[in-house]
Amino acid sequence: MESGAIPNQPSVFGDDEQSAGKRIVLIASVAAMGGLLFGYDSAVINGAVKAIEQDFEVKGAVLGFAVASALLGAAGGAMSAGRIADRIGRLRVMQIAAVLFLASAIVTGLAPEIVTLVIGRVVGGVGVGIASVIAPAYIAETSPARIRGRLGSLQQLAIVLGIFLSLLVDYVLAELAGGANEPLWLGMDAWRWMFLSMAVPAVVYGVLATTIPESPRYLVATHKLPEARRVLTLLFGEKNLEITITRIQESLRGDEKPSWKDLKSPGGRIYPIVWVGLLLSVFQQFVGINVIFYYSNMLWQAVGFEESQSFQISVFTSVVNIATTVVAILLVDKVGRKPLLLVGSTGMAATLATMALCFSTATEAPNAAGEMVPHLEGAWGPIALVAANLFVVFFGMSWGPVVWVLLGEMFPNRIRGAALSLAAAGQWAANWLITVSFPELADVSLVFAYAMYATFALLSGLFVSKYVKETKGMSLEDMDSAVGITHPKTPS
Numbered sequence: 001m002e003s004g005a006i007p008n009q010p011s012v013f014g015d016d017e018q019s020a021g022k023r024i025v026l027i028a029s030v031a032a033m034g035g036l037l038f039g040y041d042s043a044v045i046n047g048a049v050k051a052i053e054q055d056f057e058v059k060g061a062v063l064g065f066a067v068a069s070a071l072l073g074a075a076g077g078a079m080s081a082g083r084i085a086d087r088i089g090r091l092r093v094m095q096i097a098a099v100l101f102l103a104s105a106i107v108t109g110l111a112p113e114i115v116t117l118v119i120g121r122v123v124g125g126v127g128v129g130i131a132s133v134i135a136p137a138y139i140a141e142t143s144p145a146r147i148r149g150r151l152g153s154l155q156q157l158a159i160v161l162g163i164f165l166s167l168l169v170d171y172v173l174a175e176l177a178g179g180a181n182e183p184l185w186l187g188m189d190a191w192r193w194m195f196l197s198m199a200v201p202a203v204v205y206g207v208l209a210t211t212i213p214e215s216p217r218y219l220v221a222t223h224k225l226p227e228a229r230r231v232l233t234l235l236f237g238e239k240n241l242e243i244t245i246t247r248i249q250e251s252l253r254g255d256e257k258p259s260w261k262d263l264k265s266p267g268g269r270i271y272p273i274v275w276v277g278l279l280l281s282v283f284q285q286f287v288g289i290n291v292i293f294y295y296s297n298m299l300w301q302a303v304g305f306e307e308s309q310s311f312q313i314s315v316f317t318s319v320v321n322i323a324t325t326v327v328a329i330l331l332v333d334k335v336g337r338k339p340l341l342l343v344g345s346t347g348m349a350a351t352l353a354t355m356a357l358c359f360s361t362a363t364e365a366p367n368a369a370g371e372m373v374p375h376l377e378g379a380w381g382p383i384a385l386v387a388a389n390l391f392v393v394f395f396g397m398s399w400g401p402v403v404w405v406l407l408g409e410m411f412p413n414r415i416r417g418a419a420l421s422l423a424a425a426g427q428w429a430a431n432w433l434i435t436v437s438f439p440e441l442a443d444v445s446l447v448f449a450y451a452m453y454a455t456f457a458l459l460s461g462l463f464v465s466k467y468v469k470e471t472k473g474m475s476l477e478d479m480d481s482a483v484g485i486t487h488p489k490t491p492s
Contacts, residue, residue, distance in 0.1 A: 024143060024235055025151065030208045031138045032154040034094060034131030037101045037201055039162025041070060041124045042290070044198060046314060047170025048191035051181035055189070056114040064439040069118040071432035073125025074132065078424035081133035082417030089222075090138045090215045093130055098206030100127030102199055109188075109196035120195075125428075133424045136408030137416055141215040142235055149332035149472065152408045156401030157325045162201075164318035170194050171311040217413055220248045248413065263418055274419050276467050277407055281427030283460035284403045287348050288453035289395050290431055291438050292317065292388060313385065320389050324396030336472040337402050338464060344398020345461030351391035352454035358384035359446040399460070409471055 045052075045067050053063055077100075085093045104124025111117035135155045143151040174180045177190035184190045216235065219228035225245065232241055263274050331340060358380045376384055411419040441449040 024147075027142055027212045027235075028139045028151040028154050029158075030212045031090075031094070031135050031142075032158040033201075033205045033208060034097055034135045035155045035158030036162035036165070037097070037198070037205055038128045038131045038135075039159035039164075040166040040198055040201060041101060041104065041128050041162075042159075042166075043163040043318075044166040044170065044194050045070075045121075046167060047174060047180055047311065048194050051179075051189060051191040052114075052117070054181055055191075056117070058114055059439075061436075061440060062114070064436040066114055066118055066121070068432045068436035070121040070125035070128060071428050071435060073122035073127075074129035075125075075425045075428035075432065077126035077129025078133050078428055079129070079421050081130040081424070082137070082419075082421030084130075085134055085137065086218070086221070086417045089218055090134055090141075091209055091212065093134045094138075094209040095206055097127040097130040097134070098202050098209060100124065100130070101202035101205070105196055105198035105202060109192045109194075124198075129424065129428055132427070133417075133420050136404045137420055138215055140408035140416075141217045142213075144236065147333060148409060149337065149405050150329050152405035153325065153329040153332055153401040155404045155408075157322070157329060160318065160321040160325050160396065160400070164315070164322055165201075166194075166198075167311070167314045167318050169197050171315055173197075174311060175308070217248055220245060221413075263415055263422070271415070272467075273410060274415070274422065277410060277419055277423035278426045279463060280403050280406060280468070281423045282430040283456060283463060284399050285427055285430035285434055286453070286456040287395065287399065287460065288352070288434055288438075288449070288456075289392075289400070290435055291449075291453075292392060317389055317392055321392050321396045321400070324393045325401055328397045328401040331397070332402060332405060333472060336470050337406055338468055338470045340398045340402050341464045341468065342461055344394045344402075345457055345464065347394030348391055348399070348457035349454050349461070351387045351394060352450050352457055354387040355384055355391070356447050356450035356454060358387065359450060362446070406468070406471065410469075 049063070049067060052066060053059055056066075058066065077097075081093060084096075100123055104120050104127065107120030107123060108117050109120075111120055135158075136152060139151050139155060140148060170180070173184060173190040173193050177184040180191045180194070181189055184193050213231045213234060214227070216228045216231045219225070219231060228245060228248075229241060232244055236244070263270055265271055328340060358376060361376065361380050363375050363377060407420055407423050438449065441452075
């Protein structure tokens with residue numbers, strides 16, 4: 001039984017609470033490893049962008065599309081992941097994602113031209129989309145309510161660790177070769193080894209996914225009650241076991257299997273909670289966070305930093321992201337989801353506006369290749385650098401982890417797979433739009449780009465204030481009544 005589902009009950013972990021607690025954290029950590037690959041695959045392109053631009057002679061919109069192509073696959077993977085997971089189980093879907101990550105690493109690393117590289121990126125993107133749906137859903141379905149926020153935040157911690165590892169690997173490989181576009185091993189350039197390196201965590205993830213139990217809510221939904229009892233006992237102990245199973249069955253009640261049409265009320269309208277989840281996802285991307293992680297090397301080189309310095313700045317920014325995500329994990333079950341989002345929106349709006357101000361002072365100057373690029377003079381460069389990292393701080397302690405926590409827990413059991421798939425697909429579509437548009441926006445006006453992101457950060461705070469409900473400490477089986485959803489009763 002989830003802690004918090006029945007008031008005034010003792011710990012769900014029974015007599016061996018510490019052992020059970022460690023077991024749940026370990027299980028959640030394995031599931032969250034999909035987030036590590038998600039972050040790795042998303043950010044590994046950062047160190048390779050300039051080399052790809054030179055080797056394949058692409059720039060502008062074509063370069064932006066190549067960088068963002070993984071996000072198209074991610075949107076497709078996210079749309080299908082929930083429904084597939086409802087049919088074949090959460091663990092099988094994790095294993096499918098691992099295979100896709102492995103295939104992407106090989107195809108992108110060996111790509112002879114830009115089209116093959118884009119295909120490899122799209123394949124990896126499908127894996128990213130699947131991981132972005134299945135990890136938060138699985139963690140929410142296997143976690144006690146009182147620590148569900150912290151465990152759900154492991155998804156974002158894994159993502160930022162993946163970003164850090166990919167940027168660190170990019171930096172190390174570029175340093176070993178003397179540049180991202182210089183030969184390293186077997187006659188292949190360093191940027192190719194950046195992609196190939198993803199094969200290692202992909203294999204580890206696939207193996208570890210065979211060591212954790214299936215989601216008890218999936219097992220109940222597919223009428224595998226003996227196995228569901230075994231998993232629930234493993235996770236929460238034997239107390240209130242049959243009550244827990246009965247409540248899960250009640251939340252799944254209906255004559256038909258869960259489907260997309262469950263997202264609509266009896267009156268035919270999409271449930272408001274579905275729109276809230278979708279818009280949370282869109283706002284998370286429209287603040288421009290992935291511009292920092294996909295293009296930061298290119299951006300810092302453009303304003304006067306050397307390639308090696310740009311790599312170091314990107315690695316440092318990813319460390320900041322990890323540290324602030326840990327802060328969010330410590331706070332999310334104490335402070336709550338909504339307060340963290342509001343603080344984050346305010347801080348992001350202020351720091352993005354500062355970056356817009358900094359770039360409004362930029363002058364045109366030639367870079368090492370003789371191209372005219374924006375250049376920040378005097379103190380404006382360091383101010384922009386500090387503002388960018390403070391932006392990551394505010395995002396990392398709020399919208400980064402908290403949105404994933406909410407998406408994993410805010411939807412009732414019956415619609416969780418479909419609603420989370422839709423929200424995640426919307427997130428990837430928004431991510432794609434921001435990513436593919438940035439090179440063109442940067443060519444036109446970095447001031448406009450950062451002012452636009454600042455505006456979306458401000459709007460995100462207004463949206464949370466009006467429409468997002470606090471879910472701290474609530475049982476997943478209580479979400480139906482909390483959001484006003486009812487399901488037809490099974491005939492007696």
